Each structure stands twice: as C-alpha cells, then as structure tokens.
Amino acid sequence: MSGPTAPNRREPHGDGPRARARILARVTRAAALRDRLPHPGRLDTPVPPDPVATFVNRFTSQGGEVATPDPDRAPRDWLTTFLGELGAGIATIALGADVPPGLQPRLPGAAPAHADAGISMAWGAVAETGSLILPSTGTRAVQLLPPLHVVWIPADRVFARLEDALLEMVPTLPGSVGLHSGPSKSADIGQTVVTGVHGPGRCIAVVH
Amino acid sequence: MATRISDYAARSRDAIRDQPQVRTAVTGATVAFDEKRRRAYGEVDADAWRRWAEAVKNHLLTHLDDYLAEAEARLEANGAQVHWARDADEAREIVLGLASRLSVRSVVKGKSMLTEEVELNPALERAGIEVIETDLGEYILQLLDEPPSHIVGPAIHKKLEQVQELFADRLGTDPGGDPDELARAARGVLRDAFINADMGITGGNFLVAETGTVALIENEGNIRLTTSLPRVHVALVGIEKLLPRMSDLAGFLQLTTRAATGQPIGCFVSLVQGPAAHPGDDGPEEVHVVLVDNGRTDVLLHENAWEALRCVRCGACLNICPVYRQTGGHAYGWVYSGPIGSVLDPGLLGLHEAMPLPFASSLCGACFDACPVRIPIPELLLAWREEAQQEGLTPWKERTALSALAAAATRPPLYRLAGKLGTRVGATRAARSLPMLRDWSRDRDPPRPSPRTFRDLWRKGIK
Amino acid sequence: MKVALFVTCLADHYFADAAVDAVRLLRHLGCEVTFPDAQTCCGQPAYNAGMSREAARMAHHTIDTFADCEAVVLPSGSCATMVKKFYPRIAADDRAVQAAALADKTFELGEFIVRRLGVTRLGDGLAGRRVAVHQGCHALRELRLEREPAVLLEGAGAEVVPWEAQDECCGFGGLFSVKMSAVSAAMADRKLDTLPRVDWVVSGDGGCMLHLDGRSGARGCGVEFVHLATALWRGVDGHPD
Ligand code: SF4
Numbered sequence: 001m002s003g004p005t006a007p008n009r010r011e012p013h014g015d016g017p018r019a020r021a022r023i024l025a026r027v028t029r030a031a032a033l034r035d036r037l038p039h040p041g042r043l044d045t046p047v048p049p050d051p052v053a054t055f056v057n058r059f060t061s062q063g064g065e066v067a068t069p070d071p072d073r074a075p076r077d078w079l080t081t082f083l084g085e086l087g088a089g090i091a092t093i094a095l096g097a098d099v100p101p102g103l104q105p106r107l108p109g110a111a112p113a114h115a116d117a118g119i120s121m122a123w124g125a126v127a128e129t130g131s132l133i134l135p136s137t138g139t140r141a142v143q144l145l146p147p148l149h150v151v152w153i154p155a156d157r158v159f160a161r162l163e164d165a166l167l168e169m170v171p172t173l174p175g176s177v178g179l180h181s182g183p184s185k186s187a188d189i190g191q192t193v194v195t196g197v198h199g200p201g202r203c204i205a206v207v208h
Numbered sequence: 209m210a211t212r213i214s215d216y217a218a219r220s221r222d223a224i225r226d227q228p229q230v231r232t233a234v235t236g237a238t239v240a241f242d243e244k245r246r247r248a249y250g251e252v253d254a255d256a257w258r259r260w261a262e263a264v265k266n267h268l269l270t271h272l273d274d275y276l277a278e279a280e281a282r283l284e285a286n287g288a289q290v291h292w293a294r295d296a297d298e299a300r301e302i303v304l305g306l307a308s309r310l311s312v313r314s315v316v317k318g319k320s321m322l323t324e325e326v327e328l329n330p331a332l333e334r335a336g337i338e339v340i341e342t343d344l345g346e347y348i349l350q351l352l353d354e355p356p357s358h359i360v361g362p363a364i365h366k367k368l369e370q371v372q373e374l375f376a377d378r379l380g381t382d383p384g385g386d387p388d389e390l391a392r393a394a395r396g397v398l399r400d401a402f403i404n405a406d407m408g409i410t411g412g413n414f415l416v417a418e419t420g421t422v423a424l425i426e427n428e429g430n431i432r433l434t435t436s437l438p439r440v441h442v443a444l445v446g447i448e449k450l451l452p453r454m455s456d457l458a459g460f461l462q463l464t465t466r467a468a469t470g471q472p473i474g475c476f477v478s479l480v481q482g483p484a485a486h487p488g489d490d491g492p493e494e495v496h497v498v499l500v501d502n503g504r505t506d507v508l509l510h511e512n513a514w515e516a517l518r519c520v521r522c523g524a525c526l527n528i529c530p531v532y533r534q535t536g537g538h539a540y541g542w543v544y545s546g547p548i549g550s551v552l553d554p555g556l557l558g559l560h561e562a563m564p565l566p567f568a569s570s571l572c573g574a575c576f577d578a579c580p581v582r583i584p585i586p587e588l589l590l591a592w593r594e595e596a597q598q599e600g601l602t603p604w605k606e607r608t609a610l611s612a613l614a615a616a617a618t619r620p621p622l623y624r625l626a627g628k629l630g631t632r633v634g635a636t637r638a639a640r641s642l643p644m645l646r647d648w649s650r651d652r653d654p655p656r657p658s659p660r661t662f663r664d665l666w667r668k669g670i671k
Numbered sequence: 672m673k674v675a676l677f678v679t680c681l682a683d684h685y686f687a688d689a690a691v692d693a694v695r696l697l698r699h700l701g702c703e704v705t706f707p708d709a710q711t712c713c714g715q716p717a718y719n720a721g722m723s724r725e726a727a728r729m730a731h732h733t734i735d736t737f738a739d740c741e742a743v744v745l746p747s748g749s750c751a752t753m754v755k756k757f758y759p760r761i762a763a764d765d766r767a768v769q770a771a772a773l774a775d776k777t778f779e780l781g782e783f784i785v786r787r788l789g790v791t792r793l794g795d796g797l798a799g800r801r802v803a804v805h806q807g808c809h810a811l812r813e814l815r816l817e818r819e820p821a822v823l824l825e826g827a828g829a830e831v832v833p834w835e836a837q838d839e840c841c842g843f844g845g846l847f848s849v850k851m852s853a854v855s856a857a858m859a860d861r862k863l864d865t866l867p868r869v870d871w872v873v874s875g876d877g878g879c880m881l882h883l884d885g886r887s888g889a890r891g892c893g894v895e896f897v898h899l900a901t902a903l904w905r906g907v908d909g910h911p912d
Contacts (some may be wrong), residue, residue: 199429
C-alpha cells in the first residue's frame, strides 16, 4: 500500500487532501500544455414531429409493449382486467410508493421479490430513445424485481428528445433515475439474445 | 501492475494455433457488433455527432481541473461522498476501508473495466468479503476465473457449448440447456446475491459535473439492481469520464450505445446523483464516488496520447479491428485490448511495460472510422512507435536496417545496387539467416522477384 | 499530359510487368510517360516503423526528384498515400510548400484515371471475367478510393463480385507482417476463407498481393492475384491476352 498516511486518516477522502491536491495539480499542469478548447454547444438531434407515436414505435421496437386504457372505465378497473387478460398468471402485484389509489389495480399485494407484476409511475418518457423515466421517488425494487413491469405514463409527459427531458429534470433530480427502454436483455451466452435477465422480462408502458 | 503484454507475439501465435474456437467466436461476434454499429450510425448524422462528441471531450479534457472540482462539489451537495485515488493501491484501500467501516460481508458488482484495472476483486476476497459479478458475461468469467476479453462483451470469446458445460457443472443445469434456461439459472443465483449484498460496486460511463450524476449504461438490469438494492453504492470513475453538462450526457448516452451495440440507447440507464435524497426517495443509504487517476494524468500530460482519454469504452474499435478479431482480448495481456488498448496501455502503464502493443497493428485505420469520439488511433500508434524507436525499445537490427534504407534511398546508385542484391542475390540466404524473414516464410511462400526489374525494362524501352 | 511514373520498390522488383502495363495503359490514354531516374523508396517502411526522421530524409529526396513533373502516378495505393498524406506531416518546415505541391499532383493509378483523366470506360477486354477487388487500406481509408478500382474493372467488362471481407485489412502492414507474423497470416486467412469463386483477385497494392499470394500459396488455395495495372491493360479493347 502506498503512502505513509494511516488508513483512518483517509476517510472520507481516501488519501485525503493529498491525493486530491496532487491529482488536481497534475491536471492543471496538463491544461497548461495546450489551448483550452471551447465547448461546441448543443448537439442538434432531429425533433420527432409526433412524440407519442415515435415513443410507441421506438419502445416497441426495443421489445417494450404499449397499452392504452379504455377511456370509458376507471383506470384501476381497466388495469385489473388488462392484467387478468394478459394470460401471464398475474395474481399478485407490488406497488410503487408513488402510485395513486386511482391507478392501483385491484389485486393482492406482495413483496417486490415475490410479486408477479410491479406497478410504477413514470416521471416522463422520451420519444427519441423510446425510454421511460423512472425516478427513485418510486420504489426501485418494484421497478426491477417482478418479471412484469407496468408503467403509467401520461401522454403529455412524453418528451421529444432525451436532452429536453434531462434538462427539465435537472432542478429536481432525485437520488437516482432509471431510463428503462424495453425489457432486460443479454447476449452474453453464445451471442443469443435472451430477455428477462435480472430485470423484468416484460415492460408495458400504459400511455394515458 | 502485473501484465503479460511483452510476449504478445508469442501468445497471439499460440492463441491462433491452439484455440481456433476463440478466433471463430470473436470474429463472429465482432462482425455482428460492427454491422449493428454501421446501421445505427447510418440512422443519424454520425459524422456531425462524432465531431460534436470529440469537441465536447476536448473541451472537457482541457478544463478538467475546473470540472473535477465542480463534480466533487455537486456530488457532496447531493449527499454523496467523494474520494480521490492516485493509483490502484489507493483505490483498493478506499474501497476496503469503506467495506470495513460499514461491516460489508457481501458485494455485488456491475461490469467495470476500472475495477479490473485496479484489481479490486482479489483484494476484497483477500479481506474475506464475498464478491459476485452480476453481469451475465462477467459472472461466467468469474466462475471460470478468466479476465474479460472485450470491454463491452466480456465473454464473447466463449461459445454456447462452453457455457452449457460450465453451468451444468456449477449450477446443475441441463447439459443441453438453451441460453434462456442458462440465463434463468444464473438469474436465480444472482437474485439472491442482490438481495443479500451489503454493497454494490460499479464503474461509471460518465460523470456529469453540472449535476454530479454518475451515468451507467447496460442491458440486463444488473447495474440498476447493484445501484439500488444494497445499502451502500460505490462507483469507481476514471477522472477522464467527466462530462460538463447534463445536455452533453443526452448526446453521449445515445452515441456511445450506437457505437457499442447499435442500439439507440441501453435498455437501462442509471443516473445516480447520490443516496436517497429525502423522505419518499428510495435507494442506498450511502453513495461513494471514487475518482481514480492511476496513470490518467500521465496520459493527459503526454503530448499526443492525451487524445486517447476521449475514449468512452464503447468497443467499436475492437469490433472493427482485424487484428483483435484473430485473437480476442486475452493475447494483449492487460485489461484494455484492441486498438484502444494499444494506444492507452502505453500511456497508463508506461511505454516500456506496454511494448510491443504499438506495433500490434497493421495501421489499417478502420478503428478511426468507427470511433465515436474520433480518436486518431493510427496516428497515436505511430507516435508511440516513434517514442519506442527513440528510447531504443525496438530490436537494434530493425533500426539499423531502416536507417540503412534511408541512407541508401537518398543515394540513387547505392539504392539501385542494394535493391538488386537484396531481392535477387540475397533473398533466399537472407530468408534463412534473418529471424525476421524466417517468420514471414514460416507462414507464407516466399515472394518471387520479377525476372528483370522495371528499371531494366524501362531502359530497354517499353512498347 | 506528361506523367512521371513513380514505380515504387515493390513494383520495381516484384511487379515489373505490372509497372510496364501501367506505362502502356497511361500511354494508351494519351499520356506521355517519363521515369525520373533518381527515384528511390518513398520512405513508408521507416515512417510506419516510427522513424519519421529517416522517412523525412527520403521524403525530401522524393520531393526533389519529382519537383518539375506535371503529374506523378504510382502503381501502389500505400506509397501514393505516403506522398499525398504523410509527406506533408513529416516534411521539414522549409519543404512544406513543395511537399504540399507534390501531394496535390500525385495520384494512385486508378485514382489518376478516374479522377484526373475522367475515364471510366476502358474497353471490353475483361468481358466474362469474375474478379474480386482487394483495395489496400491506405487507398481505401486515407485516399477514400472506395469505388475507383471496381468502376474501372467494370468499365473494362469484368464482373466485380462482392466479397464479405472486401474492406478488411489483409494483414500485410509491412513490418507488421514480420513482427506479428501469425496474426498477420490469420488476417490473410480471413480474406481467403471468405473469398467468393473468382478468376482473379485484383489489387493496386503490391505489398498486400505478396502477402496474400504467399499465404494462399502456403495453404494451397490456388487463387490468382493480378495487379490492377495488368488487369486494366488487359481490359483495353483489342489488347491480346
Ligand atoms: S477508442 Fe473510440 S472506438 Fe475504441 S473504445 Fe474508445 S471510444 Fe470506442
């Protein structure tokens, strides 16, 4: 182990002020070797004309699913029926802490590790990348552990571009944000794509 | 740091001869990755995106002192704790110190090349802490006790049959189990690990200075879990991974994934600002970010090599590289392989330690066309070669021969004479005596000179 | 137009007939061909090995040798790249102007015919021939000569067959093929293993050809490699095989 400093003096800064000062000094010295180059400004990515349609398109092409509630029914009743009709044997659900009663399906609750489905609220969605934005003000285990993840997303919260969404989030960023752009996937075994590794194998965005 | 770089030539020969299945698996996987990258670049104005990304990173690297300070301040304001590690020893010590203070017995890990670089796992294990890699590819390699061979697809050198055999042996799966079945078995084991772990350790693809956001890209969800379920999250981040602003992150997330796997974005992206921020916020009690130098400031101080620090570790240069495709990553002898390894390793480790990697390239230039941040890899290889020649790190015979060529080439009569002697009279004898040419003829038929040189034919007159 | 031929080391000694064909082809296209006798090596081996000072000496010699020529043509993509792209990088400051001037008037053979002379139709001499093209990496990625050889071969009647590994490096790389011989040979194998059934493999780079041909010979593949200059000259109408 390098350095004579006693380990307990390194908390919480590792080798403490000395490592920090030394790294920053070297970085500053390097900066003096060359011109300080300007920032190029924003990257202009194309703005999808119909964000909701683009979101649906991209999200489904990445393996996600999209559902639209029946406007004539109470949302929680519609979702209860919808889950029953999925044919996936959804008997229990885990609810994110921020799901309002009106959006909670009438099914027995279970711990996230054992529930058949997790129900979450998206803060927003992104058309450009087909992503749902899931803040940690929801319940992370609900977003990740059940094999099916159902996410409520208001149609007017679909942002055209990722940058638009991220910038709007900046002032109120929670501890963590997850962008979920379809189900969990891996191609690590023999280069064959499998779904549902670790995270949910199905992800349904309910656009309402 | 222990590396096995110096015998690259011999080990690449052995790998090609003894492990033909590695070559097939790696070529197949990288060709497929590269095709997806091409398609994904084709869907956007890739040229403009790459130029933009290059400029953002150049700005960042020439203002890194300011942005490091800003990132630290933001992270601390978010409730995260920031640590600075000058080298691998310090990085390990910081993590071990945290683990001991927080009574950590079990760690889950997300895929991180930096933790490979600083050899974190063995250190944790020596301290009696259980470490479980949760990326499926990394998990396979952990069971096999092998290092990753590719920065994005760590186990691309393994074929299905090898994983079937491994999992049948270790997890009791059916020897003919399909990938779905195998993944389910691993999921079962790893699910318990996530729920029981005290600490989650990850790297970081980016660290946004403006917001103190550690951004992590993945497809499986294991990194989301690693950063969410355990009570402590530790992210090790190389100091070059910073981005100035959140708006930059939007571009980099998309460009990096397009370059890496051809996807518009990873299935999961984690944006970690810090621990659970307020009541109603869910997540780890503590978040620690370890900013690691470990040779990066050496690279930054280098006249040419600093451009390699733009690297976002997408693996596109490995995928397109015809040299990498023949052997996979292990032959290179250290964590970073392929084109980026050949220009970054000399900077991180010192050129002497990284020889002969700058010469492990035909200079075909394909890597530059693929690189999302336009690192001029062929030019950097040449710069390292230049330095190697000047420091006398190449065989003296080679240097002498090239100096002689230069001397002759500026004296046309001498050059003409040497050319004739070299190709006609001396060729066969030289092939036997010079070890260099012996190697060439070991793998190929020797070249046949034309009966008469063009120069002679020209003198005689061409009709 | 007056054209100076820069024959290059490998073509002088290993592809002398192809260089002769290049002269005939250029004459056929109306050029007067000269051969400056003081020409030597372009310096690429030294440059690629990281000996740019030695390479610069050779560059200066070449710059002087071709100073008064109207156009310089090379039957080699990699040597043409050396002159066009790398001389300006390594030339001494007091030679920068001449280096740039030489770069501007230097062409790889196929590049010269298509881009400078504006010719794409040579004849029907290659009618019925199936060929695959191996473009050297420097010609492909530095000079961006992506379509030129195929355009000319098709313009001479050949059928250019797509090749899975068409744009991949063959593994030559000069010193690389000696230092890392096994990897280099494996790269050639990838090219050879994906090669479709063709009459010829055509290339404008002698180095790639020596390496691919040598590997193909060692493995007994029986592929015929033909230099671009020879293929094109055979393509000219009425020229006997
Ligand atoms: S050098 Fe470029 S292409 Fe290679 S891993 Fe880094 S960013 Fe990707």
